[in-house]
Each structure stands twice: as C-alpha cells, then as structure tokens.
Amino acid sequence: MKIFDRLPFGTTTVGLGLLINGVSAYIFISVASRDLGAEMYTPLGMLWALSFLLGPGIFQPLEQQTARSIASRSGREIVPVAKAASIIGGSVTLLLIILALSFNSWLTESIFSGESSLLFAIILVVIGLGAAHLVKGILAGAGRFKNYAQYLIGEGLGRLLATAVLATFASGEVWMYGLALGLSPFIGISLALVRQNDLIRHGSPVRAREISSSLGVLLLASLATAMVLNVSPLAVELLAGTGQKEEPGKFLNALLIARIPLFFFQAIQAALLPRLSQLVASEDYEKFKHEVLRLLTFVTVFGVCFILLMAAAGQWITRIAFGSEYEISTQNMLLLAISSIGLMYALSITQALLAFHLQRLSATAWIVGIATFPVTVTFGDDLFLRVEIALIFTVFITTVLLGFFIVKSYKAQMANKT
Numbered sequence: 001m002k003i004f005d006r007l008p009f010g011t012t013t014v015g016l017g018l019l020i021n022g023v024s025a026y027i028f029i030s031v032a033s034r035d036l037g038a039e040m041y042t043p044l045g046m047l048w049a050l051s052f053l054l055g056p057g058i059f060q061p062l063e064q065q066t067a068r069s070i071a072s073r074s075g076r077e078i079v080p081v082a083k084a085a086s087i088i089g090g091s092v093t094l095l096l097i098i099l100a101l102s103f104n105s106w107l108t109e110s111i112f113s114g115e116s117s118l119l120f121a122i123i124l125v126v127i128g129l130g131a132a133h134l135v136k137g138i139l140a141g142a143g144r145f146k147n148y149a150q151y152l153i154g155e156g157l158g159r160l161l162a163t164a165v166l167a168t169f170a171s172g173e174v175w176m177y178g179l180a181l182g183l184s185p186f187i188g189i190s191l192a193l194v195r196q197n198d199l200i201r202h203g204s205p206v207r208a209r210e211i212s213s214s215l216g217v218l219l220l221a222s223l224a225t226a227m228v229l230n231v232s233p234l235a236v237e238l239l240a241g242t243g244q245k246e247e248p249g250k251f252l253n254a255l256l257i258a259r260i261p262l263f264f265f266q267a268i269q270a271a272l273l274p275r276l277s278q279l280v281a282s283e284d285y286e287k288f289k290h291e292v293l294r295l296l297t298f299v300t301v302f303g304v305c306f307i308l309l310m311a312a313a314g315q316w317i318t319r320i321a322f323g324s325e326y327e328i329s330t331q332n333m334l335l336l337a338i339s340s341i342g343l344m345y346a347l348s349i350t351q352a353l354l355a356f357h358l359q360r361l362s363a364t365a366w367i368v369g370i371a372t373f374p375v376t377v378t379f380g381d382d383l384f385l386r387v388e389i390a391l392i393f394t395v396f397i398t399t400v401l402l403g404f405f406i407v408k409s410y411k412a413q414m415a416n417k418t
Contacts, residue, residue, distance in 0.1 A: 017149030022263050024156030026256070026321065028163065032177045033253060033322040038246035042237070043112040044177050045252040049233045050111070051125045051181065057226025058096070059133035061218035062089050066134060070141025078138060085134055093130040097123055111237060113245065117175035124182030132185040135192060151192035158187025217359045224366035225350070228398060229262075229343065231373055232391045239383060246325070247383055253326045257318050258336035261306055265344055276355035285413055292352050292406075299348060303341035310337035328384065335388040342395035349402040353409065361405040369398030 029048070033041050066085040070078055100107060104119050112118040132151065139148045162180035170176045233255060237248040279288040314333030318326055346366075353362045377390035 013145045013149045014152070017152030018264070018266060021152040021156035024160055028159050028177075028180075029253065029256060030321050031163065033249070033326060035172055036174060036177070038249045038325045040174055042245060042247075042249035042252075043115040043118055044174055044181075045233065045249045046111045046113075046237055047118050047121055047125070047178055047181060049230050049252060050122060051129065053226050053230040053234075054096070054126060055129045055133065056229075057223045058092060058219070059089070059129055060226075061222050062092070062130075063133040063137035063140070064218065066137030067140035070138060078142060081141070082134070082138055085137065089130050089134045093126055096126045096130075100126070111234070115174050115178075118178045121175070121178030121182045124179070125185070128182060128185030128189075132189055135189050139192060147192045150194075151188040153188075154191030155184045155188030158191070159184035162187065217363060221359055221363035221366060224363055224370055225347075227370045228346075228366060228373075228394055231370065231394075232339075232387050235373070235377055235387050235390070236383060239377070239387070241383075244383060250326050250328055251384060251387070253322045254314075254318055254328045254333060255336055257314065257321065258310060258333065258340045261302065262340055262343055262347075265347065276352055280355045280413075283413075283417055285410065285417065288352075288355070289410065292348070295348050296345065299341065299344045303344065307334065307337045307341060310334055332384050332388060335385075335392060339388065339391045339395050342392065342399055346395060346399045346402055349399065349406050352406050353402065356406075356409050356413070358405065358409055361409070362402070365398050365401035365405060368401055369394045372397050 032044055036044065062085060066081060069081045069085075100119065100123055107122070108114060108116050108119055132155070136148055136151060139145070139151070159180055162183045163177060166176040166180055233248060233252040236251045240247050276288060276291060279285070279291065310333045311330060314337065315327050315330055318328065318333070346369075350362050350366075353359075373390050373394045376393045377386055380386035380389065
C-alpha cells in the first residue's frame with residue numbers, strides 16, 4: 001500500500017514486533033493480576049513500572065547513539081562501535097546495580113512491599129535491559145529491522161513462556177512473575193541474534209567519547225521524559241496508607257488501559273523524527289509546519305474519541321482485562337485518559353524540537369514539568385485524585401513549554417532563511 005511506502009524503511013516491520021510485544025505484555029499483566037490478587041500484585045506492578053523507567057529512561061539514549069554511530073559508518077564497522085558502547089553501557093549498568101544494593105532496604109520495603117525476591121529481579125532487569133538496548137542499537141544502525149522486531153517478539157512471547165514454565169513449579173508466587181520479567185530481555189536478545197554472525201565487522205578503533213559526546217543531554221531529556229511517564233504509579237505506592245495496599249496495583253492497571261494509545265504511538269514517533277529531520281535538512285519549513293500541525297490535529301481528534309471511550313467504558317474494559325477487584329471510578333479513568341492524550345501532544349512536539357537538534361530545550365521543558373509534580377501532589381486527600389491532578393498539571397506545563405520552544409524555534413529558522 002502507498003501509505004506504507006511513505007514510512008521510513010523498517011517502520012512497518014518494527015511496528016509489527018511492537019504490536020505482538022504489546023499484546024503479550026497485556027496478557028502477562030492480566031494473568032498476573034488475576035493470579036496474585038490486587039495486594040500481592042502491587043509489588044510486581046512497581047517492578048513493571050521501574051523497568052519502563054530504567055529502559056527508556058536510562059538506556060534509550062545509548063541505543064540511539066549506538067545506532068547513529070554505526071549508521072554513520074554505513075553499518076560497516078560494528079565491532080569498534082559496539083566495544084565503545086559496551087564500556088559506557090556496562091558502567092551505567094554497574095552503577096545502577098550498586099545503587100540498588102546500597103538502597104536495598106528502602107527498595108524492598110517502600111517499593112516492593114517487603115518482597116525481597118524482587119530485588120534480585122530488578123538487578124536482572126537492569127542487566128537485561130542494558131544489554132538489550134545495546135543490541136537494538138547495533139541492529140538499528142546496521143539496518144537489521146527484521147531482527148529488531150524479532151527482539152520485541154522474543155521479549156514479549158518469552159515473558160509468557162517463562163511464566164508458563166515457572167508456573168509448573170511455583171504458581172501464584174510474586175517472585176515467579178518477577179523472574180519471568182527479568183529473563184524476558186535475554187530471551188529477546190537470543191532470538192534477535194540467532195544466525196547473525198555477519199554482524200562481526202571490524203574497523204578502526206572508536207573512542208567511548210564519540211558515543212558519550214552528546215549522551216549527557218540525551219540522557220537528561222530521556223530520564224525526565226520517562227519520569228513524567230512513570231512517576232504516577234510510583235507516587236501512589238509511596239503515598240498509600242497502611243490500609244491501601246491494594247491501591248497501587250489498581251492504579252497501575254487502570255493506567256495501563258489509559259496508556260494504550262501511547263504504547264502504539266511509538267510507531268508514529270519512530271517514523272516522525274526521520275521525516276521531520278529530513279524536512280529541516282532541506283529547509284522546507286512550511287512542509288515541516290504542515291506535518292506537525294497535521295499530527296497534532298490527528299492527536300486532537302483521536303484524543304477526544306479516546307477520552308469519550310474511557311468515560312463510557314473505561315471501567316468495563318479494566319474489569320474485563322484484569323478482574324473486578326481492579327476496577328476504579330469513571331472519574332479516575334477519565335483523568336488518566338486526559339493525561340495520556342496530553343502526553344501524546346508533548347511527545348509529538350518533542351520530536352519536532354529534536355529535528356531542530358534542540359535537545360537542551362526539550363530536556364528543559366520535561367525537567368520543569370516533572371519538578372512541579374512533587375509540589376502539586378501534596379494538595380488534596382484522595383489518593384488517586386491528587387496523583388491524577390498532579391500528573392495532568394505536570395503534562396500541561398511540559399506541553400506549554402514545549403509549544404513555546406517549538407514556535408520560537410520555528411520563527412527563528414524562518415527568519416534565518418529569509
């Protein structure tokens with residue numbers, strides 16, 4: 001179809017892998033929720049939230065820099081780049097493990113509700129995600145998008161396979177699901193690298209500095225973005241009282257339903273940045289403006305429809321997916337849906353700023369946004385409502401700043417052109 005021909009090479013293949021990964025993730029969460037119950041599921045839900053914070057937040061920039069460096073060499077010098085990236089990735093992984101062990105008591109008691117087995121699981125997750133993002137960066141840089149998709153499929157289905165195997169020995173145990181979550185990146189890596197011996201391509205040495213040169217700003221922006229995306233379930237866990245042990249798990253599952261559009265929005269993001277970057281390189285700023293406005297119009301129309309869907313059927317969808325004990329009010333589903341659509345606006349504008357190579361402005365907006373969260377979350381008594389309002393306010397501030405920066409940058413580019 002012609003519409004797919006307009007997408008960057010590999011987008012459709014990776015999108016299919018993302019779809020399978022997403023469906024398998026929701027199956028995993030649904031099975032774990034029903035098997036463990038709301039109270040026992042909560043620490044596993046926190047492990048799930050932390051894995052998304054660590055993966056996209058910490059290791060995504062490493063993947064991006066590795067892919068760019070290999071692609072700039074036309075995929076011919078993979079080994080030197082991989083060695084340099086491994087030094088950086090290994091150092092970051094070691095630092096995270098040291099931090100996890102140093103704060104093991106706090107992690108176990110405050111985040112994992114006393115489930116000490118999940119401390120081992122989070123260490124396994126850190127190692128697995130660090131290796132996985134490095135491998136994905138190599139595959140993307142070498143143009144191996146089929147293998148990239150195989151990683152996504154292997155991670156998703158591998159998580160379900162590991163759960164099924166472990167269930168024969170310890171059904172209904174939190175540690176079983178935590179171990180399955182920790183093993184899934186390794187299964188994905190194995191599937192992605194099978195019969196890929198030709199990736200071993202030597203070349204001139206690469207210094208780690210080449211990979212890390214702009215990694216600091218990218219890491220700051222990525223971590224701030226991941227914090228905005230994942231701070232709310234962690235906040236519910238930390239703010240929950242002694243009689244609210246089930247609430248964090250209920251909130252996380254409702255958030256997963258409200259975040260469905262964001263999950264599949266990743267496919268649009270993957271195609272958007274190269275397209276906008278191409279238009280900036282050719283100085284076709286009118287077309288750039290048209291593309292951005294067209295996307296924001298789509299987000300608006302889709303967002304209104306999704307918010308209405310959550311208002312009408314959000315409770316029912318949550319109950320069908322996870323069970324009646326995870327059902328929350330229509331008001332909560334509505335507010336979570338509003339925050340999710342707001343994030344789609346913010347992520348869209350972020351891609352436009354990145355196309356202008358304005359990572360610092362993007363990072364500034366996300367950092368200012370997340371800085372407002374701990375202030376606004378202190379108002380109110382209702383646990384869910386105070387977190388939801390704080391999240392919406394955070395997203396609003398972030399989006400307004402991003403909008404201001406992109407309008408100012410666009411006008412500056414137009415002025416320079418004339």
